[in-house]
Amino acid sequence: MALEHAILVSLLEQPGSGYELARRFDRSIGRFWTATHQQIYRVLRRMETDGWISVEEVAQDGRPDKKVYSAAAPGRTALAAWLREPVEAETVRHELAVRIRAAAFDDPAALIPEVERHRDGHAALLAHYLYGEGRDFPAPDTLDARQRLQHVVLRGGIEYERMTLAWLDDVLATLRELAADTATPSSDSGTGTAAPTSTSTSTSTD
Amino acid sequence: MALEHAILVSLLEQPGSGYELARRFDRSIGRFWTATHQQIYRVLRRMETDGWISVEEVAQDGRPDKKVYSAAAPGRTALAAWLREPVEAETVRHELAVRIRAAAFDDPAALIPEVERHRDGHAALLAHYLYGEGRDFPAPDTLDARQRLQHVVLRGGIEYERMTLAWLDDVLATLRELAADTATPSSDSGTGTAAPTSTSTSTSTD
DNA sequence: GCTGCCATGTAATCAGTTACATGATTGC
DNA sequence: GCAATCATGTAACTGATTACATGGCAGC
Numbered sequence: 001m002a003l004e005h006a007i008l009v010s011l012l013e014q015p016g017s018g019y020e021l022a023r024r025f026d027r028s029i030g031r032f033w034t035a036t037h038q039q040i041y042r043v044l045r046r047m048e049t050d051g052w053i054s055v056e057e058v059a060q061d062g063r064p065d066k067k068v069y070s071a072a073a074p075g076r077t078a079l080a081a082w083l084r085e086p087v088e089a090e091t092v093r094h095e096l097a098v099r100i101r102a103a104a105f106d107d108p109a110a111l112i113p114e115v116e117r118h119r120d121g122h123a124a125l126l127a128h129y130l131y132g133e134g135r136d137f138p139a140p141d142t143l144d145a146r147q148r149l150q151h152v153v154l155r156g157g158i159e160y161e162r163m164t165l166a167w168l169d170d171v172l173a174t175l176r177e178l179a180a181d182t183a184t185p186s187s188d189s190g191t192g193t194a195a196p197t198s199t200s201t202s203t204s205t206d
Numbered sequence: 207m208a209l210e211h212a213i214l215v216s217l218l219e220q221p222g223s224g225y226e227l228a229r230r231f232d233r234s235i236g237r238f239w240t241a242t243h244q245q246i247y248r249v250l251r252r253m254e255t256d257g258w259i260s261v262e263e264v265a266q267d268g269r270p271d272k273k274v275y276s277a278a279a280p281g282r283t284a285l286a287a288w289l290r291e292p293v294e295a296e297t298v299r300h301e302l303a304v305r306i307r308a309a310a311f312d313d314p315a316a317l318i319p320e321v322e323r324h325r326d327g328h329a330a331l332l333a334h335y336l337y338g339e340g341r342d343f344p345a346p347d348t349l350d351a352r353q354r355l356q357h358v359v360l361r362g363g364i365e366y367e368r369m370t371l372a373w374l375d376d377v378l379a380t381l382r383e384l385a386a387d388t389a390t391p392s393s394d395s396g397t398g399t400a401a402p403t404s405t406s407t408s409t410s411t412d
Numbered sequence: 413g414c415t416g417c418c419a420t421g422t423a424a425t426c427a428g429t430t431a432c433a434t435g436a437t438t439g440c
Numbered sequence: 441g442c443a444a445t446c447a448t449g450t451a452a453c454t455g456a457t458t459a460c461a462t463g464g465c466a467g468c
Contacts, residue, residue, distance in 0.1 A: 002301050003427085009308045019447050032303035039428065041449065062437060064447045080312045087301055087320055091456090095208050095293055097238035097359050102215045104352035106286045114293055145384050146310035152380045153303050156373045163369040167362045174358045178351050209455085225419050245456065247421065268465060270419045297428090417466080426457070431450105438445080 003043050004052070005082050006033040008075050011053060013146075015070035018044050031157055044069060052078055100171060109179035112172065119168040126161035129154060209249050210258070211288050212239040214281050217259060219352075221276035224250050237363055250275060258284055306377060315385035318378065325374040332367035335360060 010021060010029050021044075022037035024030070035043075047053045052075035056068045071079075096118060103111045137143065137151045216227060216235050227250075228243035230236070241249075253259045258281030262274045277285075302324060309317045343349065343357045 002299075002304060005308065006304045009304060009311070012311045013307075017447075018449095022447095029304070030298075032298060032300040034297045034299070034428095036429070037447090038430090038449080060446090063445090064436070066447060076311065079308055080316075083305060083308060083312050083316050083320075087305070087324065090299060090301060091240045092236075092238060093208075093240070093296060094238040095296060097362065098208060098212045098215060098235070099289060099293070100355050100359050101219075102211065102285055102289060104355045105215070105218045105282065106289050108351065108355070110286075110289050114289075118293065145314065145387070148380055148384065149306050149310045149314070152377050153306050155376060156303060159369050159373050163365050167365050170361060171358050174354055178354065181351070223419075224421095228419095240456095242457070243419090244421080244458090266418090269417095270464075272419060413468105415466105415468085418464090420462085422459105422461080424457100424459080427455085429452100429454075431452080433450080434448085436446085438443105440442085440444105 002033065002082075003035055003039065004047055005079060006035070007040065007043060007047065008052065008071055008079050011069055011071045012076075012079075015068055017058075017066040017068055019066065021069075032153070047075070050074070103175070107179075108175050108182070112175050112179070115168055115171055115175065119165065119172065122161050122164045122168065126158065126165060129158045129161060133158065208239065208288075209241055209245065210253055211285060212241070213246065213249060213253065214258065214277055214285050217275055217277045218282075218285075221274055223264075223272040223274055225272065227275075238359070253281070256280070309381070313385075314381045314388070318381050318385070321374055321377055321381065325371065325378065328367050328370045328374065332364065332371060335364045335367060339364065 006025075006029055007021060010016070010024055016024070018037065018041045021040050022035075025033070025035045025040065044053070048055060048069070052072060053069045054072045056070075057065060058068050059065050096115070099111060099114070133151075133154055137147065137154070140148075140151065143151060212231075212235055213227060216222070216230055222230070224243065224247045227246050228241070231239070231241045231246065250259070254261060254275070258278060259275045260278045262276075263271060264274050265271050302321070305317060305320070339357075339360055343353065343360070346354075346357065349357060
């Protein structure tokens, strides 16, 4: 239910068309909230009928016309009300964690390439964030309110990537150790499928 | 599309009924993948017709009967295939980050209680994780493959909470500074609604 | 008598994804 | 000639959430 609000913030930061918003959702805002262009167009129409945003049709030379949206007063009011609502608990979807636990019932080594791919992706994103930080916030003491809030969100992204990177290295080390363990012992040779099948497990980790 | 697989992992770790699974999804597995009981019952039926899991009806004294599900061979095969598929990019939904950027167009101080509530929640979860780690993994060198993988996932949760806690303190410090800035200056008194309205913003943070 | 736990479900709705469609312009 | 970018949309489907429903037992 927050796509409306994410769009509002983006339009307050800078008015734009549905297409432009879709591009922003592939970049800056998209790090925190994903949306496809179909979704965006649908929500924009709803927001317009609700009076949250206003449209201006802009004719262009050589390019299709576009509808430039900007936040209207009722939208601002709705945003202020939303800020005062309690935050709903974030629904987590961390597929990699599920896969790591799943690896116990298959060959742990099979996961290594995937985790490496992830690791590299996070490393690249961290480098990208750090570059962006140096470019956009070179003098952190001279920033206005908006920039300081953008900066603290970016710092969150940077710390998240740093932490994830370190954790994925930990995961890789664990997987490699387990792969070495199952490879060397003499018993249970062949497929490499390590399935302990112990009935006792009540490690709740609750 | 990974709820099936999360359920499979949970049933491989320990067979159980839909109700028991729903409770697990409020606890251990639920940290990485959320699901309500309605969703779980629906997926369990689909998985059963697909032959991924087998059922055993268990009559109980004083309590309603339950259907105890366990992972079947085709389910294991499907899990192994899934582990070898490329991981789809995680769709992020970080509402708090959107709200922080939104605070620039309203009173930043209005967010402080919410962020504090979040901070406290993450601190409690971190303490809980650390307690669970001490209880379930007291001797990290004597663990089997399954436990070592569970442990590395738990370490990820711990590091995530630590990082989030530190970041939320950073956010709170920023919000409090901004609240102090808008409270003290003589100009633009009254509502405390700080809206810069500068047209120049093209800080892409891409 | 009320709340809470165990245990399973149906129905309606909302959000999000995937596939398909159009059409002009710019650059290789 | 082909792919990519700009720009907007429809339609069908899958996944997730919310609300409602049932019913016995245990403990206060």
